[in-house]
Amino acid sequence: MRDVAVVGVHMLxxxxxxxxxxxxxxxxxxxxxxxxxxxxxxxxELVASGNLYQSNAMIGQRVMKEIGATGIPxxxxxxxxxxxxxxxxxxxxxxxxxxxxxxxxxxxxxMGKMGLLGAGGGGDRAYSTEGIMGTGLMPGxxxxxxxxxxxxxxxxxxxxxxxAVKNHExxxxxxxxxxxxxxxxxxxxxxxxxxxxxxxxxxxPTGDGASAAVLMSAEKAKKYTSKPVWVAASILxxxxxxxxxxxxxxxxxxxxxxxxxxxxTAGIGPEDLDMVELHDCFATAELLHYENLGLCxxxxxxxxxxxxxxxxxxxxxxxxxxxxxxxxxxxxxxGVANITEIVWHLREEAGDRQVKGAKTGLAHVIGLGSACTxxxxxx
Amino acid sequence: xxxxxATEKKTNPIVKFLRIPDKYxxxxxxxxxxxxxxxxxxxxxxxxxxxxxxxxxxxxxxKFGDEGEIYVFxxxxxxxxxxxxxxxxxxxxxxxGVSIRANVYGLDPEKPDTSWFGKRVKMFTEVTAQDRDGNxxxxxxxxxxx
Numbered sequence: 001m002r003d004v005a006v007v008g009v010h011m012l013x014x015x016x017x018x019x020x021x022x023x024x025x026x027x028x029x030x031x032x033x034x035x036x037x038x039x040x041x042x043x044x045e046l047v048a049s050g051n052l053y054q055s056n057a058m059i060g061q062r063v064m065k066e067i068g069a070t071g072i073p074x075x076x077x078x079x080x081x082x083x084x085x086x087x088x089x090x091x092x093x094x095x096x097x098x099x100x101x102x103x104x105x106x107x108x109x110x111m112g113k114m115g116l117l118g119a120g121g122g123g124d125r126a127y128s129t130e131g132i133m134g135t136g137l138m139p140g141x142x143x144x145x146x147x148x149x150x151x152x153x154x155x156x157x158x159x160x161x162x163x164a165v166k167n168h169e170x171x172x173x174x175x176x177x178x179x180x181x182x183x184x185x186x187x188x189x190x191x192x193x194x195x196x197x198x199x200x201x202x203x204x205p206t207g208d209g210a211s212a213a214v215l216m217s218a219e220k221a222k223k224y225t226s227k228p229v230w231v232a233a234s235i236l237x238x239x240x241x242x243x244x245x246x247x248x249x250x251x252x253x254x255x256x257x258x259x260x261x262x263x264x265t266a267g268i269g270p271e272d273l274d275m276v277e278l279h280d281c282f283a284t285a286e287l288l289h290y291e292n293l294g295l296c297x298x299x300x301x302x303x304x305x306x307x308x309x310x311x312x313x314x315x316x317x318x319x320x321x322x323x324x325x326x327x328x329x330x331x332x333x334x335g336v337a338n339i340t341e342i343v344w345h346l347r348e349e350a351g352d353r354q355v356k357g358a359k360t361g362l363a364h365v366i367g368l369g370s371a372c373t374x375x376x377x378x379x
Numbered sequence: 380x381x382x383x384x385a386t387e388k389k390t391n392p393i394v395k396f397l398r399i400p401d402k403y404x405x406x407x408x409x410x411x412x413x414x415x416x417x418x419x420x421x422x423x424x425x426x427x428x429x430x431x432x433x434x435x436x437x438x439x440x441x442k443f444g445d446e447g448e449i450y451v452f453x454x455x456x457x458x459x460x461x462x463x464x465x466x467x468x469x470x471x472x473x474x475x476g477v478s479i480r481a482n483v484y485g486l487d488p489e490k491p492d493t494s495w496f497g498k499r500v501k502m503f504t505e506v507t508a509q510d511r512d513g514n515x516x517x518x519x520x521x522x523x524x525x
Contacts, residue, residue: 131458195468248470
């Protein structure tokens with residue numbers, strides 16, 4: 001495999017864009033990422049487009065028609081919440097393999113106010129099991145995952161709530177975040193319960209957004225940038241057999257397997273990371289991933305947040321962007337956006353929320369069902 | 380001329396791994412699934428192959444019992460329109476070695492508590508809806524055992 005650099009990135013502030021369609025959102029961010037890279041669509045040899053809810057709508061090709069239909073290969077990717085990061089990985093391998101010198105990954109989603117994920121479903125409503133035979137709604141599923149940690153280690157709801165406090169505090173400093181409002185601990189704990197132990201502020205919002213990244217071979221990158229950010233590992237795993245899965249989704253093993261491969265590939269350990277953007281779709285999820293990614297020992301995640309070690313300025317800053325809880329989670333855009341965030345920090349361009357001296361960052365995404373991506377970036 | 384007979388109403392399970400005997404409710408409904416003859420892994424419902432080891436030929440049908448314990452739970456407050464909330468959505472580990480998603484009754488959903496872990500539960504079934512064709516739809520639920 002060849003070395004691959006991220007040369008240009010962009011993300012459109014996550015939020016609600018009722019007056020635009022998703023192709024416009026994806027096109028805007030793609031043009032901006034190309035400008036950031038100092039090149040044009042004519043320099044791109046392959047496009048991977050991630051979009052989940054319109055995965056059959058050829059979003060990638062429609063973006064090309066909008067910004068320059070050059071006839072290159074375009075791949076439309078869907079992989080649950082890991083859609084954008086899987087598109088990034090497609091772009092990465094296209095260049096790393098030597099098949100192409102430049103590739104672009106774009107992730108986009110327009111969710112509007114769609115309400116609870118998983119609450120839809122076609123067919124005969126009489127056969128819907130929700131609330132009849134347990135829960136498959138995301139807040140309930142991730143509630144159960146957090147409760148498993150409570151059972152194993154005695155973790156408390158208050159400890160998990162502290163993660164929401166942190167991420168909202170971080171989000172205040174991010175101009176691209178959907179919500180920029182602090183939520184003190186009392187507010188988080190007193191907010192209405194969505195699915196215990198997760199209250200409203202412990203659940204990420206729905207929203208619209210897009211993000212793009214331009215990747216190049218080392219040789220090509222030299223011509224375009226003096227600040228390349230290198231992809232040290234780009235890993236994708238699916239969930240292996242586990243006794244309770246899929247009755248109970250297993251978000252842990254799939255992440256642990258990806259983390260091991262990522263650290264091996266990059267030749268580093270978790271102690272070498274300067275920052276992590278991980279998949280905090282719910283506060284309970286971030287808690288679990290502290291251990292899954294090896295940021296602390298098993299059973300120590302509650303202590304890690306108690307000690308504020310994952311704040312910006314702590315031992316290992318996690319989700320300084322505000323995370324999904326504050327920055328937002330337009331599904332297909334998320335995986336590219338957290339890579340974009342890390343690239344900005346490694347280029348010292350992250351403004352007020354800059355992680356000082358960041359040299360190595362890890363971006364983690366999990367798509368339930370399950371897919372896990374981990375991208376390790378180095379400057 | 381043959382006389383047309385009215386379509387007979389059926390009693391259907393809400394999930395395929397719940398089996399409703401012909402004599403239901405006199406005869407109890409039960410969970411069923413497949414067990415792999417190569418690695419012993421158990422699964423809910425029908426399978427083409429073993430999801431653990433990939434075995435394709437040595438799978439046999441098994442009937443699961445109706446008792447187990449609460450592994451983990453959530454209490455769902457915000458849900459699909461029309462559903463009564465809050466409800467306890469749990470993962471039940473059946474004594475026979477498979478896990479089931481289930482609503483659990485006999486607990487106060489307003490007071491979730493870690494003392495619920497490991498609580499013994501027993502399955503019961505009831506008609507929860509009628510489908511578009513007017514058939515009864517039967518679901519399995521769990522109740523805490525005293």
